[in-house]
Amino acid sequence: VLQALVRQFPHERFIYLGDTARVPYGSKSARTVERYTIQVANALLQRDVKLLVVACNTASALGLSALHRHSTIPAFGVIEPGCRMALSITRNRCIGVIATRSTIASHAYLDTLMQLDATADVHSLACPMFVPLAEEGWRNHPATTLIVAESLAPLAATPVDTLILGCTHYPLLREAIQTYMGDGVRIVDSASAVACTLDTQPVTVWRRAPADAAPEVSFLVTDVADRFQEVAERFLDGCIAVPRVEVIDLSP
Amino acid sequence: VLQALVRQFPHERFIYLGDTARVPYGSKSARTVERYTIQVANALLQRDVKLLVVACNTASALGLSALHRHSTIPAFGVIEPGCRMALSITRNRCIGVIATRSTIASHAYLDTLMQLDATADVHSLACPMFVPLAEEGWRNHPATTLIVAESLAPLAATPVDTLILGCTHYPLLREAIQTYMGDGVRIVDSASAVACTLDTQPVTVWRRAPADAAPEVSFLVTDVADRFQEVAERFLDGCIAVPRVEVIDLSP
Numbered sequence: 001v002l003q004a005l006v007r008q009f010p011h012e013r014f015i016y017l018g019d020t021a022r023v024p025y026g027s028k029s030a031r032t033v034e035r036y037t038i039q040v041a042n043a044l045l046q047r048d049v050k051l052l053v054v055a056c057n058t059a060s061a062l063g064l065s066a067l068h069r070h071s072t073i074p075a076f077g078v079i080e081p082g083c084r085m086a087l088s089i090t091r092n093r094c095i096g097v098i099a100t101r102s103t104i105a106s107h108a109y110l111d112t113l114m115q116l117d118a119t120a121d122v123h124s125l126a127c128p129m130f131v132p133l134a135e136e137g138w139r140n141h142p143a144t145t146l147i148v149a150e151s152l153a154p155l156a157a158t159p160v161d162t163l164i165l166g167c168t169h170y171p172l173l174r175e176a177i178q179t180y181m182g183d184g185v186r187i188v189d190s191a192s193a194v195a196c197t198l199d200t201q202p203v204t205v206w207r208r209a210p211a212d213a214a215p216e217v218s219f220l221v222t223d224v225a226d227r228f229q230e231v232a233e234r235f236l237d238g239c240i241a242v243p244r245v246e247v248i249d250l251s252p
Numbered sequence: 253v254l255q256a257l258v259r260q261f262p263h264e265r266f267i268y269l270g271d272t273a274r275v276p277y278g279s280k281s282a283r284t285v286e287r288y289t290i291q292v293a294n295a296l297l298q299r300d301v302k303l304l305v306v307a308c309n310t311a312s313a314l315g316l317s318a319l320h321r322h323s324t325i326p327a328f329g330v331i332e333p334g335c336r337m338a339l340s341i342t343r344n345r346c347i348g349v350i351a352t353r354s355t356i357a358s359h360a361y362l363d364t365l366m367q368l369d370a371t372a373d374v375h376s377l378a379c380p381m382f383v384p385l386a387e388e389g390w391r392n393h394p395a396t397t398l399i400v401a402e403s404l405a406p407l408a409a410t411p412v413d414t415l416i417l418g419c420t421h422y423p424l425l426r427e428a429i430q431t432y433m434g435d436g437v438r439i440v441d442s443a444s445a446v447a448c449t450l451d452t453q454p455v456t457v458w459r460r461a462p463a464d465a466a467p468e469v470s471f472l473v474t475d476v477a478d479r480f481q482e483v484a485e486r487f488l489d490g491c492i493a494v495p496r497v498e499v500i501d502l503s504p
Contacts (some may be wrong), residue, residue, distance in 0.1 A: 020280075021274075021280060022274055023279075027275075028272075028480070029475050032475045032476075101479070128387075129384055129385075129395075130382075131384075132380070132381055132384040135380075136380060141398075142398055143381075143395045143398040143402065146394055146395040147395045147400065150393070176265065221286045223280055224283065227353070232270040241352075244455075
């Protein structure tokens with residue numbers, strides 16, 4: 001998501017906060033994810049940001065409503081943008097959603113899609129093995145092919161023509177997913193969807209930095225993660241260097 | 253570990269605390285794991301236990317020294333018991349250790365083995381994909397076979413005759429690991445090693461419950477985990493039912 005936003009808005013200053021001490025959120029309860037989302041947002045609000053992007057599907061599914069009540073500045077999740085993009089490109093209104101267990105169990109994608117288009121036919125599926133595969137960087141490993149096939153088999157029997165990658169890790173496995181689903185299925189990822197949504201907001205929602213402003217990205221984490229730099233650079237794919245990472249404490 | 257302890261000591265009362273809000277520990281820093289270990293121990297000390305077992309290799313590797321300084325009652329980890337058992341069964345003193353990234357990076361197994369027998373030849377290897385496989389229950393899935401083979405390949409070239417499963421999840425993949433390593437390699441798991449160590453402690457270290465005492469196991473978790481019951485029952489393998497699970501808060 002950060003990569004897509006930096007590319008779309010090259011003059012903005014970004015503060016990225018990774019809650020490395022408590023990830024993954026995908027297996028935690030709604031109450032816990034809500035509490036963590038507000039704690040993370042507070043740390044960013046203290047740094048005087050103008051806009052919040054919840055770049056995590058689980059936190060968007062379970063924490064965004066609480067955040068909207070809590071925050072005085074605009075906050076965007078990744079779910080509604082992904083749903084809108086999927087509905088704009090599907091031809092048969094049959095949409096697949098793959099995500100973590102918590103996101104699927106929250107029904108956030110299903111509810112949002114049905115609110116936007118009550119005639120949509122939605123097929124949701126939890127794929128819990130995809131996060132570890134993405135974090136290990138096993139994009140094209142034979143085990144990845146097997147796990148992708150095993151996990152996505154229930155969708156193969158449906159007429160899904162559009163598939164939402166409802167977890168920010170899944171784009172790293174995009175090639176294996178596309179190969180299994182075939183060229184007839186179009187893949188929607190949260191990152192480009194949220195970048196597109198932010199781009200179409202009026203300046204009354206958020207004011208852009210002037211075109212001569214220097215870009216800047218700073219990284220905050222909640223735990224010294226030796227592998228943060230390695231994994232972040234894999235995800236950012238050469239788009240941004242990860243220079244200095246500051247460790248902060250979110251405990252109240 | 254709990255399963256092995258209940259079988260070995262059927263008259264004791266056990267309180268199991270799963271820090272489900274913050275797992276996995278295997279990818280967290282030493283400082284964070286140490287802090288979490290003390291918080292978990294405090295919650296158990298408040299419940300007036302007579303003995304602490306740190307049934308997690310990462311917490312044993314990174315948190316046990318701090319716990320020994322902090323606790324007024326005996327505390328046992330799983331590392332020294334596993335090392336002692338491995339040294340007692342190896343014939344060629346060539347021992348393999350597989351564990352999470354944090355446990356391997358801590359050198360806890362290597363240091364303990366070398367203290368116990370400076371002539372041991374130790375081969376350590378991080379296998380980060382094994383935890384998700386175990387949690388999904390993919391014991392005999394074709395992807396498991398591939399991942400086990402890929403992960404353990406560096407050990408195949410060594411003369412290792414004994415392999416320590418240095419993560420409490422790994423015994424669920426024992427069959428696949430044994431198949432790959434071959435019958436010449438003997439596998440040591442933390443669970444039976446720690447049960448054996450506790451069994452050989454004198455009553456001055458801990459006093460056993462009378463033989464007519466009724467057994468009891470209670471479960472505490474730090475997050476409502478819908479899947480806790482399912483995963484716990486898979487791990488306990490019919491040995492103990494998981495009746496009621498109480499959610500507690502560890503935040504200071």
